[in-house]
Amino acid sequence: MAEYETIEFDVLIIGAGGAGLRAAIEASSTGISVGLVCKSLLGKAHTVMAEGGMAAALANVDERDSWKTHFADTMRGGYYINNWRMAQLHAQQAPDRVRELEAWGAVFDRTREGKIMQRNFGGHAHPRLAHVGDRTGLEMIRTLQDHGIHQGIDVHMECTVTSLLMDGDRVAGAFAYARELGKFKLFKAKAIVMATGGIGRAYKITSNSWEYTGDGQSLAYHAGADLIDMEFVQFHPTGMVWPPSVRGILVTEGVRGEGGVLKNSSGERFMFGDIPDNYKSSTADNPEEGWRYVTKTDRNARRPPELLTRDHVARCILKEVKAGRGSPHGGAFLDISWIKEKIPNAEAHIKKKLPSMYHQFKELAGIDITTEPMEVGPTTHYVMGGIRVDGETQMSTVPGLFAAGECAAGLHGANRLGGNSLSDLIVFGKLAGEHAARFAQENGKPAISDADVNSALLEALAPLDSSRATNAGGAYQIQYDLQEMMQSNVGIIRQEDEMLEAVQGIEALKQRAANVAAPGNRQYNPGWHTALDLKSLLLAAEAVARSAIVRKESRGAHTRDDYKNKEEKFDSVNTIVRMGKDGQMQVTLESIPKIPAELKQIIDDHK
Amino acid sequence: MARVTFKIWRGDKQAGEFKEYNTEVSEGMVVLDAVHQIQAESANDLACRWNCKAGKCGSCSAEINGMPRLMCMTRLNDMNLDEPVSIEPMRAFPVMKDLVTDVSWNYRVKKKIKPFKPRLPDNDDGSWNMQQQDVERVQEFRKCIECFLCQDVCHVLRDHHKHDEFIGPRYFVYNAALEMHPLDEEDRLADLKKSQGIGYCNITKCCTKVCPENITITDNAIIPLKERVVDEFYDPLTKLFRIFKPRK
Numbered sequence: 001m002a003e004y005e006t007i008e009f010d011v012l013i014i015g016a017g018g019a020g021l022r023a024a025i026e027a028s029s030t031g032i033s034v035g036l037v038c039k040s041l042l043g044k045a046h047t048v049m050a051e052g053g054m055a056a057a058l059a060n061v062d063e064r065d066s067w068k069t070h071f072a073d074t075m076r077g078g079y080y081i082n083n084w085r086m087a088q089l090h091a092q093q094a095p096d097r098v099r100e101l102e103a104w105g106a107v108f109d110r111t112r113e114g115k116i117m118q119r120n121f122g123g124h125a126h127p128r129l130a131h132v133g134d135r136t137g138l139e140m141i142r143t144l145q146d147h148g149i150h151q152g153i154d155v156h157m158e159c160t161v162t163s164l165l166m167d168g169d170r171v172a173g174a175f176a177y178a179r180e181l182g183k184f185k186l187f188k189a190k191a192i193v194m195a196t197g198g199i200g201r202a203y204k205i206t207s208n209s210w211e212y213t214g215d216g217q218s219l220a221y222h223a224g225a226d227l228i229d230m231e232f233v234q235f236h237p238t239g240m241v242w243p244p245s246v247r248g249i250l251v252t253e254g255v256r257g258e259g260g261v262l263k264n265s266s267g268e269r270f271m272f273g274d275i276p277d278n279y280k281s282s283t284a285d286n287p288e289e290g291w292r293y294v295t296k297t298d299r300n301a302r303r304p305p306e307l308l309t310r311d312h313v314a315r316c317i318l319k320e321v322k323a324g325r326g327s328p329h330g331g332a333f334l335d336i337s338w339i340k341e342k343i344p345n346a347e348a349h350i351k352k353k354l355p356s357m358y359h360q361f362k363e364l365a366g367i368d369i370t371t372e373p374m375e376v377g378p379t380t381h382y383v384m385g386g387i388r389v390d391g392e393t394q395m396s397t398v399p400g401l402f403a404a405g406e407c408a409a410g411l412h413g414a415n416r417l418g419g420n421s422l423s424d425l426i427v428f429g430k431l432a433g434e435h436a437a438r439f440a441q442e443n444g445k446p447a448i449s450d451a452d453v454n455s456a457l458l459e460a461l462a463p464l465d466s467s468r469a470t471n472a473g474g475a476y477q478i479q480y481d482l483q484e485m486m487q488s489n490v491g492i493i494r495q496e497d498e499m500l501e502a503v504q505g506i507e508a509l510k511q512r513a514a515n516v517a518a519p520g521n522r523q524y525n526p527g528w529h530t531a532l533d534l535k536s537l538l539l540a541a542e543a544v545a546r547s548a549i550v551r552k553e554s555r556g557a558h559t560r561d562d563y564k565n566k567e568e569k570f571d572s573v574n575t576i577v578r579m580g581k582d583g584q585m586q587v588t589l590e591s592i593p594k595i596p597a598e599l600k601q602i603i604d605d606h607k
Numbered sequence: 608m609a610r611v612t613f614k615i616w617r618g619d620k621q622a623g624e625f626k627e628y629n630t631e632v633s634e635g636m637v638v639l640d641a642v643h644q645i646q647a648e649s650a651n652d653l654a655c656r657w658n659c660k661a662g663k664c665g666s667c668s669a670e671i672n673g674m675p676r677l678m679c680m681t682r683l684n685d686m687n688l689d690e691p692v693s694i695e696p697m698r699a700f701p702v703m704k705d706l707v708t709d710v711s712w713n714y715r716v717k718k719k720i721k722p723f724k725p726r727l728p729d730n731d732d733g734s735w736n737m738q739q740q741d742v743e744r745v746q747e748f749r750k751c752i753e754c755f756l757c758q759d760v761c762h763v764l765r766d767h768h769k770h771d772e773f774i775g776p777r778y779f780v781y782n783a784a785l786e787m788h789p790l791d792e793e794d795r796l797a798d799l800k801k802s803q804g805i806g807y808c809n810i811t812k813c814c815t816k817v818c819p820e821n822i823t824i825t826d827n828a829i830i831p832l833k834e835r836v837v838d839e840f841y842d843p844l845t846k847l848f849r850i851f852k853p854r855k
């Protein structure tokens with residue numbers, strides 16, 4: 001029998017992006033032992049890709065901002081199916097978490113008074129995003145990493161968790177394999193925090209890296225936890241579309257925050273033509289007003305329609321393309337170079353504010369964004385749904401299992417506002433770390449049965465079994481087939497028959513995955529890894545498709561061709577995904593707890 | 608577009624060799640795309656690192672036709688594709704497998720550098736005031752994506768293997784970011800001189816040339832640090848002066 005190494009912690013954190021690192025820092029600051037598992041090397045997680053900034057009502061640029069406005073913006077952006085308690089805590093605590101990053105060495109861009117600078121972003125009433133040019137995520141992860149390495153956290157890099165182990169209903173540990181030599185590790189822990197990020201690899205056109213295969217969602221599901229709102233997948237309106245090999249790579253919303261405009265092939269700023277009713281009063285109706293807003297020269301100017309919420313902008317771009325008014329490679333034009341008509345040193349300004357966008361287009365597409373427009377189109381970016389957690393503690397429905405960041409759900413409702421993700425990571429990363437530590441202190445050591453460990457081990461080794469049919473490309477091909485199908489059948493615009501087809505397709509892919517073979521040995525073998533990832537990727541895809549079928553309406557990021565409108569009966573329900581007693585996936589609807597009067601009042605005051 | 612031959616180093620700690628692969632390349636492809644395509648088509652277990660595919664995470668460092676580069680930012684259009692394109696792991700670090708190297712030394716080095724130590728906050732809410740022009744030079748250093756290409760190319764590490772006495776350009780940049788941080792009060796100059804071996808750097812500027820983030824490693828980080836070290840340890844007058852006036 002193959003061997004494994006056993007390591008014990010009070011708290012184990014799975015995932016080392018912003019949320020995982022913040023959770024690890026918090027938990028270890030209480031003096032308990034903390035292990036941190038990262039799928040890649042430390043500091044490479046998807047957080048580095050975040051560009052625009054982190055939303056926090058610091059009110060440094062516009063003193064009218066407050067947590068209440070941030071809360072109301074988040075709820076409106078999420079079409080009011082958010083977990084209101086999380087939206088409240090997030091808005092209240094984000095400013096402290098941002099200042100804390102500064103105390104740990106982060107160097108944000110500054111205002112003239114020397115305070116942390118804040119920029120405009122879609123759906124935020126005031127300039128709210130603390131940022132560092134367009135590489136804010138890198139600043140966050142590096143700050144947390146450099147702070148965290150001096151805290152005695154035991155870091156396991158290039159290590160992937162394949163199953164969670166239980167003691168009755170309670171989580172008790174995680175079984176993992178370390179990529180370098182393909183050896184196994186058994187982590188025993190009194191509490192576990194999931195911080196594994198998203199599911200973007202389920203789609204063909206995506207801004208997500210190979211890591212985002214729904215691991216946390218799937219591990220939690222198989223441990224008996226509820227997932228919620230999985231139908232809400234955010235398609236970021238501006239991904240690169242050309243050349244083909246870079247299709248999907250993110251173009252930050254910061255481009256629009258700095259004055260970038262969207263145009264169709266006839267040069268028209270089409271966003272002015274479709275402004276949703278609930279945003280009419282807060283959206284500019286002419287380019288001049290929009291410019292005054294962007295340049296913060298007129299406090300009463302309303303924001304340009306390019307800064308409407310992501311779901312809406314993505315749909316508008318698709319509409320232009322469908323109507324034959326798209327750019328040559330099937331997107332829309334995003335132009336920042338036009339600001340040279342308005343300001344004298346436009347070229348330098350663009351390079352200063354959007355350095356990595358300048359670099360990215362120059363190097364990958366041969367385009368100089370200071371002189372020509374970019375071609376952009378929607379790309380799979382983020383999943384609003386995920387592991388259901390308690391708003392206060394971040395504990396899932398499984399005792400001892402916590403979740404934070406993208407893999408957890410609730411804060412963003414049906415659509416996430418840009419900038420609310422980075423702040424989500426640090427606010428709820430901290431809370432999850434704190435409460436996981438408390439849980440570990442209040443509860444004894446759980447027990448793990450040898451039989452469970454053994455079956456986890458056999459499952460992990462299965463793809464290497466040489467008696468399985470080796471057809472080169474096996475695991476990769478299954479992944480491609482899934483991505484194609486999700487993109488076309490459960491994509492931006494959805495309808496029932498296509499999604500039912502996808503559910504059947506996923507069943508067929510599961511059969512293939514159950515027999516997939518990975519050639520080669522255990523040493524740093526990406527084929528084996530891809531084979532192991534299939535289980536979580538297929539689970540995540542299935543949860544998205546099945547939830548999307550159940551929500552028979554269009555709301556936020558979930559757009560259906562066969563139910564084009566928002567329906568009252570879905571106004572205050574979440575979709576719940578859990579494993580039934582028969583092992584089959586069940587999807588049900590559940591009412592959202594009633595919002596307290598004072599929070600309701602805040603929402604009404606901001607309408 | 609065309610079929611192109613890639614010579615990819617395959618092997619592990621013990622042994623290895625270049626193997627040839629042929630694959631179809633299309634417009635706009637980068638080297639990392641070709642590696643992925645080969646991985647999916649004919650070498651499922653070909654090991655390489657990547658995450659962002661946009662030059663932001665610093666995972667995909669390798670030597671392409673002998674040059675230390677990010678695979679995801681090296682476009683095939685810009686290369687001569689009539690000849691085979693060679694791809695091998697960074698040579699300054701022990702190989703793990705194929706294109707993947709053991710870069711753990713870098714993580715150990717970083718841990719030994721004294722962490723950020725800010726002065727007391729300026730304001731009651733725990734915040735500080737800093738001017739944009741005062742943070743700009745630190746922001747340049749903080750662009751670093753930890754790709755370790757500069758470490759790979761530096762002869763002190765690559766040829767002279769001074770890993771125990773010399774921290775390499777990446778960590779001079781890191782030191783510079785801390786030392787020049789307007790809030791920091793720590794003193795790292797003694798370490799730089801003694802355990803971190805800044806004296807070994809003879810300013811060949813090879814590190815600056817390969818940095819994908821275009822950080823001016825030598826001129827902006829290393830040379831100013833060297834000057835501070837000289838001031839601190841060899842110039843009695845400045846030293847005396849410092850007793851009365853803090854350095855930052």
Ligand code: SF4
Nearest residue numbers: 761808810811812814
């Ligand atoms: S300038 Fe110094 S640090 Fe840079 S490569 Fe040359 S010797 Fe190494």
Ligand code: SF4
Nearest residue numbers: 751752754755757818
């Ligand atoms: S300084 Fe430049 S070359 Fe060196 S690790 Fe950082 S980004 Fe890479």
Ligand code: FES
Nearest residue numbers: 659660664665679
């Ligand atoms: S994959 Fe991130 S830098 Fe190349």
